[in-house]
Amino acid sequence: MNEKEKTTVPVPSVGADGEQSLSYVTKEIVTQEPDYFNFDDGKHGDEYLKQMLRMSEPSYLPTMTMNQIYETVYESRRPIIENLLYPGAYLFVGAPKVGKSFFMAQLAYHVSVGLPLWDYKTHPGTVLYLALEDDYRRIQERLYRMFGVDGTDNLHFATFAKSLATGLFEQLKRFVKEHPETNLIIIDTLQKIREVNNDRYSYANDYEIIGQLKAFADESNLCLLIVHHTRKQQADDSFDRISGTNGLLGAADGAFIMEKVKRSGNKASIEVSGRDQPDQKLLLERDTETLKWELDDVERELWVKLPDPVLEKVKALVSGEQWLWEGTPTELVEALQVDMKPNQLTRYLNVNVGRLREEHWVMYSNTRTHNGRHIKIESFHYESDDA
Structure with a gap:
């Protein structure tokens, strides 16, 4: 795989560009x-x-x-597939019969078993796939051709679900409650769940539909991937070809646009744009035997995370024999020997709690007690010297 371009940019805090409901913000607060x-x-x-x-x-x-x-510590939103798919509501758009359902099955399987998708690391979880344009016989044939008989209980399929107006959210909430490890729900397709009314293609209606789905995804801290179709008209910007109004993309956290190079060929591309991942274009080729999509190349602006000396010192503090540190912000400044005031240091760590967990396997908490602020830093992963 060839990286076309590499640039160094600040690592964005997850979800920084997106609005969050008050209930979701409250749920994320750890302090x-x-x-x-x-x-x-x-x-x-x-x-x-x-x-x-x-x-x-x-x-x-x-x-x-x-x-x-x-002063608040927010729970970081762990990616579903690193640098590709994150919690939130995303559109996956393409023309009919372009291979969307096969790619959705491939994506769902890799997440459900924790298998890397090409060079992208996945974080395993339970997956629900609403294959509302299929039946179980067709799903069985598709899965067998793609993966053989190696199955998993972490991947669930449904060929019928209620619409948004008749109880879909109640169904999804119950499934997540019964399967708390759920991190990905695929809805194939949007048209199957949206209610029909006279202004169904208005900006306000499109925005409200995706907004409701995004609110559910945010509240449940999972990814909701919504399959949709492109319009027939051509456009200079691929994302302008999403069927419907701009309200769909405006309310979503991002979108994937899948297009075939030739209608009868085996090559395709997926353009990716979102709030939490770099814009990129995946160049794919379909295996004629398994019908799985293989990655030929990728064009993207790669986010390069520079080493952070403060976070490195925090990691070192709970490495080796000492895996737990507790104390006040002032004591932490002395322990790390950093040129920062106690309140500056705690705010810095509040903002970077996600990087501490994902990159350094360190849990950080900042709570207020009767005697003042109490900091707790704990290592929850140990690597051998040969790793």
Whole structure:
């Protein structure tokens, strides 16, 4: 595989460009409640009651200050497929009979068994595939041709589901509750679940549909991959060929556009654009025996994560015999020997909690106790010297 271009860019905090519902933001918060929720003295108790009264007013607008945001530790959103697919709502768009369903089956299988997809590392989880344009016989034939008889209980299929207006969300919520390891749900296709009304192709309606699906994906911390069709009209920008209005793409976290080089050929491309991954173009060729898609080449702007000396010091602090460190922000500054004030260091680590976990296998928490801030740093992965 040939990397066409490499550039160094800041590593974005996951979901930084996307709006989040208040309920989802609240669910992500790891730190304890703000200072005014402390009942230990009458002053803070009075402030808490005043705040509760304010929040009960119909005109109340919940906000967070810049300082409150920095003082909060948010759960990082672990990728489904690194540098390719992340939690959120994504469109997967292509013309009919271009090979979308075969690629969806390939994607679902690799995630369900934790098998890398070409050079992309996957994080295994339970996968639900709503194959609403298929039947189980056709699914069986397709899977056997692609993967033989090596099956998995982590990949579930359904050939019928309710629409958005008649109970689809209740079905999905129940499945996720019964299968808490679910990290990917594929809906094939969007047209099968959307309700029919007179303004179904309006911007507002398209935006609302994807917005509802995105809210569910965010709340459940999983990826919802929605298969859809392209329009027949040509366009300079491939993403302008998504059938419907711009409201679909506007509400989604990103999109994949699949096109064949020749209608009767075995070569295709997938253009990828999203909030959490680099824009890229995958050049594919279909295996004529298994009908699986193989990666020929990739054109992308690669995100290069530069080593972070502060995070490296945090990792070293809980390496070797010492796998747990606890103390105050001031004690942490002394332990790491960094030229930062205690509150600057804790805010820096709050922002980078995802990198600590994903890159260094270090868990970091920052909580408030009666005696002040308490930092806990714990290593949860040990590598041999030969690794």
